Amino acid sequence: MLSKLEIHFKEDNELHSNMGSLFHGALIENIPNDYATKLHQGGLKPFTQSLLKNDEGFYWEITTTTKESYQNIVEPLLRINSIYIKKINKEIEFKKKAVETISKDDFIREKLFLKNPNKYITLEFISPTAFKSQDIYLNIPTSRLIIQSLLNKLDAYSDNYEFHSAELIENLENIIFFANYKLFSTNFHVEGQKIPSYRGEITISVNGPPHLVSLVHLLISFGEYSGVGMKTSLGMGKIRKKGSEQWIPKNTM
Amino acid sequence: MLSKLEIHFKEDNELHSNMGSLFHGALIENIPNDYATKLHQGGLKPFTQSLLKNDEGFYWEITTTTKESYQNIVEPLLRINSIYIKKINKEIEFKKKAVETISKDDFIREKLFLKNPNKYITLEFISPTAFKSQDIYLNIPTSRLIIQSLLNKLDAYSDNYEFHSAELIENLENIIFFANYKLFSTNFHVEGQKIPSYRGEITISVNGPPHLVSLVHLLISFGEYSGVGMKTSLGMGKIRKKGSEQWIPKNTM
Numbered sequence: 001m002l003s004k005l006e007i008h009f010k011e012d013n014e015l016h017s018n019m020g021s022l023f024h025g026a027l028i029e030n031i032p033n034d035y036a037t038k039l040h041q042g043g044l045k046p047f048t049q050s051l052l053k054n055d056e057g058f059y060w061e062i063t064t065t066t067k068e069s070y071q072n073i074v075e076p077l078l079r080i081n082s083i084y085i086k087k088i089n090k091e092i093e094f095k096k097k098a099v100e101t102i103s104k105d106d107f108i109r110e111k112l113f114l115k116n117p118n119k120y121i122t123l124e125f126i127s128p129t130a131f132k133s134q135d136i137y138l139n140i141p142t143s144r145l146i147i148q149s150l151l152n153k154l155d156a157y158s159d160n161y162e163f164h165s166a167e168l169i170e171n172l173e174n175i176i177f178f179a180n181y182k183l184f185s186t187n188f189h190v191e192g193q194k195i196p197s198y199r200g201e202i203t204i205s206v207n208g209p210p211h212l213v214s215l216v217h218l219l220i221s222f223g224e225y226s227g228v229g230m231k232t233s234l235g236m237g238k239i240r241k242k243g244s245e246q247w248i249p250k251n252t253m
Numbered sequence: 254m255l256s257k258l259e260i261h262f263k264e265d266n267e268l269h270s271n272m273g274s275l276f277h278g279a280l281i282e283n284i285p286n287d288y289a290t291k292l293h294q295g296g297l298k299p300f301t302q303s304l305l306k307n308d309e310g311f312y313w314e315i316t317t318t319t320k321e322s323y324q325n326i327v328e329p330l331l332r333i334n335s336i337y338i339k340k341i342n343k344e345i346e347f348k349k350k351a352v353e354t355i356s357k358d359d360f361i362r363e364k365l366f367l368k369n370p371n372k373y374i375t376l377e378f379i380s381p382t383a384f385k386s387q388d389i390y391l392n393i394p395t396s397r398l399i400i401q402s403l404l405n406k407l408d409a410y411s412d413n414y415e416f417h418s419a420e421l422i423e424n425l426e427n428i429i430f431f432a433n434y435k436l437f438s439t440n441f442h443v444e445g446q447k448i449p450s451y452r453g454e455i456t457i458s459v460n461g462p463p464h465l466v467s468l469v470h471l472l473i474s475f476g477e478y479s480g481v482g483m484k485t486s487l488g489m490g491k492i493r494k495k496g497s498e499q500w501i502p503k504n505t506m
Contacts, residue, residue, distance in 0.1 A: 139430075141393075184435040185431060196430070
């Protein structure tokens with residue numbers, strides 16, 4: 001089961017974009033102790049949360065990638081109408097909540113068998129994104145880093161599927177190209193530290209057979225729930241997939 | 254010997270930024286036949302030429318990295334006052350020329366032993382840049398791609414030095430970080446084809462001992478003459494190095 005919860009606030013004067021990790025702390029305070037302990041045991045986290053900003057102001061987006069994480073993270077948030085942020089000693093009141101859920105089987109089936117899938121896929125990196133590879137932090141993406149991260153996450157949260165293989169990654173790396181991009185470095189702030197990262201937009205083209213194009217659509221759509229790269233539970237690596245999933249003649253990027 | 258020749262035009266109404274390869278053709282017409290034949294034999298070319306644009310309009314920049322290429326490419330251009338561009342059937346008149354030369358030994362000595370070298374170095378990619386690695390074209394840089402390309406070029410044009418080694422590249426890759434960047438995809442136009450490439454700016458930080466920081470200054474300064482990446486003789490991969498070479502306390506990027 002995949003879920004996305006969006007929470008808008010009554011007031012957001014005291015918020016700023018470096019507070020993602022404070023909301024992470026508040027979120028952890030609101031979930032059952034045994035589940036919080038389990039989350040602390042390391043490994044990939046089955047949720048993301050980010051404090052984001054659009055034209056209307058700040059909002060909090062929480063996604064989960066398993067039924068267990070939905071029940072332990074999203075459901076408690078659905079029961080409350082404000083959250084206490086320790087660092088600023090302030091109760092932040094919610095204005096509205098919107099939640100969407102989808103069964104993972106349905107989601108995978110739908111994306112994996114697209115008809116005439118669009119070979120151009122646009123990813124917007126809406127929160128600072130970075131990768132860790134062989135103990136080195138990387139603040140600029142390659143197609144391999146993106147695909148590898150998403151395959152790892154998809155496999156970690158999918159009991160019934162196993163997509164990841166060295167061969168598949170190499171296959172995909174060879175057919176994915178950054179057709180169009182604008183990227184810039186930035187920093188993600190967490191606990192007084194700055195993590196070098198990037199934001200921006202990439203339109204990739206997938207120059208392969210339809211089933212592989214579909215698989216890339218699946219991966220990137222899944223990325224909206226799992227995030228991409230490192231520290232996604234603290235607010236990094238939030239992506240949006242843009243554009244049509246269907247190939248339309250004379251489609252442009 | 255390194256040289257840089259800048260040629261400004263009396264009129265530039267008929268020029269546009271996709272004409273770099275036409276100027277390449279005109280340049281080849283103006284050099285001695287035997288040297289042109291030699292250039293055609295492949296391998297790294299000891300010159301770059303790009304049609305660039307600044308606030309004053311288009312100008313033509315030609316750089317050379319050996320004495321032989323200076324004598325055969327720059328000297329003929331210093332003797333003429335216009336150049337015929339076949340494709341538009343037009344003689345383009347020169348307004349002014351400026352040439353700078355420096356001995357390669359002096360250049361290398363000066364850059365290689367900087368006092369308190371600035372660990373932040375800014376590269377501007379002022380013409381579309383791309384790399385070829387294992388037969389794949391890459392339109393986004395990594396520190397390894399940049400350093401490897403510059404080391405290859407420096408070695409190719411330096412009889413008295415040999416910088417390149419697998420160990421050095423790995424050393425440099427591990428201490429060079431993209432501290433700040435803005436990059437965007439673009440295309441380079443050559444003979445009706447578009448080569449996916451990028452432009453933009455990167456400030457790298459070199460987190461190593463002064464002699465390695467100096468070496469990176471040398472490489473990037475040399476890159477102003479050699480270009481970086483592929484098809485530099487056709488106008489791609491033109492870079493500018495910006496910022497101070499000396500580390501100043503409280504230096505900012």
